[in-house]
Amino acid sequence: MIRRMEERDITPLAKLFLQGRRQTFHWVDPSLFHLDDFIEQTRGEEIWVAERGGTLCGFIAVWQPELFVHHLYVASDWHGQGIGRALLEHGLANNPRTxxxxxxxxxxxxxAFYHRLGWQHGNETGYCEITGPWCKLSRE
Structure with a gap:
């Protein structure tokens, strides 16, 4: 089930976010990621939560004014089960913008995940002080 984030979800999502970032960005010193980063980095964003059997297993945070997917995390135990794809579809549903x-x-x-779903590389690239080089992808 995918639903809007509720107040009671903040602490478990902050933990999922922290663990996900430490696992995903394995080349980064884990002490650079903090539990309170979730609240700071998702402020003002629309957040949708994936829940299975009472367990929060992932979330998507979208900055709606630009239809920008700021964060998409699925707990490692739930990888490969279509949750990331479902969160993307739900978070971007019924919106004609790119x-x-x-x-x-x-x-x-x-x-690789985003490419499988049809996201394309744009011309914009940059460098994050924490995670290193990044590229911008888009989807029509």
Missing amino acids: ASLKVATRNTAAV
């Missing part, structure tokens, strides 16, 4: 996101180029699993 969606975009930025992905760390060293995060090859995420780059």
Whole structure:
């Protein structure tokens, strides 16, 4: 089930976010990621939560003014079960605008995931002080 984030979800999502970032960005010093990053980095965003059997297994945070996927995380125990795809579809549903996101180029699993779903590389690239080089992807 995918639903809007509720107040009671903040703590478990913050833990999922922290663990997901530490696992995903394995080349980064884990002490650079903090539990309170979730609240700071998702402020003002629309957040949808994937829940299975009472367990929060993932979320998507979308900055709606630009239809920008800021965060998409699925707990590692739930990888490969279609949750990331479902969260993307739900978070971007019924919107005719082009969606975009930025992905760390060293995060090859995420780059491959987005390519499988039809996201295309744009011309925009950059460098994050924490995770390194990134590229912008978009989807019509």
